[in-house]
Amino acid sequence: MIVATAGHVDHGKTSLVRALTGVDTDRLPEEKKRGMTIDLGFAYAGPLGFVDVPGHERFVHNMLAGVGGVDFVLFVVAADDGPMPQTREHLAILDLLGVARGAVALTKIDRVGPERVAEVRTQIDALLAPTLLAGMPVFPVSSITSHGIDVLKLHLTQQQTKTALRSTEGHFRLSVDRAFTIAGAGLVVTGTALSGEVAVGDEARALIAGKTARVRGIHAQNAPAQRGRAGERLALNLAGLDAGALARGDWIVRGEVPPPAWRFDARLRVTDPKPLAHWTPVHVHLGAADVLGRVALLDNTGLVQIVLERPIGALRGDRFIVRDQSARRTLGGGMVIDVFPPPRGRARPERLAWLRTMETGNDREALERLLRENPLGIDLSRFLANRNLKTLPEVPMRAAGGIGFSPEHWKALRRADVADHLLLADLLPHAHSAREAGEVAVVGDVAVGVADLDQVAEATRPAAVDHRPVGHRPDRGPLGRCVVDAVVRAPDAQDRVQARVREGGRDPAVAHRGHQEVPLHGAPVGPV
DSSP states (O other): OEEEEEOOTTSSHHHHHHHHHSOOOOOSHHHHHHTSOOSOEEEEETTEEEEEOOOSGGGHHHHHHHHTTOSEEEEEEETTTOSOHHHHHHHHHHHHTTOOOEEEEEEOGGGSOHHHHHHHHHHHHHHHTTSTTTTOOEEEOOTTTOTTHHHHHHHHHHHHHTOOOOOOOSOOEEEEEEEEEETTTEEEEEEEEEESEEETTOEEEETTTTEEEEEEEEEETTEEESEEETTSEEEEEEESOOGGGOOTTOEEEOSSOOOOEEEEEEEEEEOSSSOOOTTEEEEEEETTEEEEEEEEEOSSSSEEEEEEEEEEOOOTTOEEEEEETTSSSEEEEEEEEESSOOSSOTTOHHHHHHHHHHTOSSHHHHHHHHHHHOTTOEEHHHHHHHTTOSSOOOOSOEEETTEEEOHHHHHHHHHTOGGGGOEEOOOSSOHHHHHHHTEEEEEEOTTTTTTTHHHHHHHTTTOEEEEEEEEEETTSSSSOEEEEEEEEESTTHHHHHHHHHHHTTOOOTTTTOOSOOOOOSOOOSSOO
């Protein structure tokens, strides 16, 4: 179980972790000198991993780098001070991140009498009441006298036994909060694994840096291991990367994880009293990253598009926090919905409907609804990537060229006589060379051209058919404009394909137009 501390500066978070684990998490010389936590600190006690966060308002960005993906919060309030500004801000952040398990450590009780302890407990209960952490148990403790420490230890141990292992389904993602070198070992990165698993010898890649590496060694929960999995604090020794290649905010990933996102659509909950204006500049905190960006309001219910100054790793379901441009105030937080947003038409009604359906938590239900609500199909690879799935949920569906259709919509498309919409065009620069080589490019729309490629292949046997989407223009025409090319290689492929098109009632005299965009009957893949 990963436990993060939270609370105001000088309320005894680091002292409490030392009393629980015997480890001083203040590792930087400046921290020793000032007697104040500046950056993240780490300690372990058996299966319990502690992330000690700074409490000063100037270091909230470091606190945010450490609390993502934790299982449990140890919320620290000093009995002499009671709730303070960062007590409230840290609590708001935890609530926005969806942290719902925790305990309160009421520290420094050796400095006050019983009446003050009771008074602060009442204040804490009132503070927690409107949050996900309402009703958290309160443990009066003193790191000086050790009063209450054993009782708190026992509670944490009991909570750890109730913490279910996280599923390892999905591709591996680790949010990097530290990167450093060790003499004789090389580059080491640490962070919380949010999904999947990784093993010694695996090839992984740094998502933002765009570089690959081999996993030379793994420490999971501070112990040597052959494998690491979701829900664990991991240290990965990576071979093939230089020390300067990685920094806090990057991700170590394996498998089909989407590329870094320059923008994403999300549901945002604003906690600041002042309403958020369209295009407000903000700091965006997701995983361990802190990136400047802007908030584009899509409607009045909290749907937004976050536009970033540099890319970050993100997937549907990731939680994030936004703070004001000066990084002095938390404005709100939310959850990522779609990491493949359109550059235009982001607030169109059909796009907003798509986002509301994508918010559905159950993968199977979400896929069924998207198929039902989009007659022109959805891009299945993007559905998988957005939700970090390796396989599609089992739902009634027909698929062609990576595009999924509900059975009802598929039947409607087939009734539209798709063969009538095949066109021939030479996409190579020299038509005569293509003709001599026996290469013909078949152009059709995603919805019907790809679905009809089996007929093209049948007409041109034993030719091989290779098709791929090359572009789409959803802003042209009532159903949009898409292009899919299929290069058919056979000595007499052109004659046979032209014959097949004639059977469909089309004029094949478009075989040598040269490279150009062709208006089609089809449509984009879902909302784009």
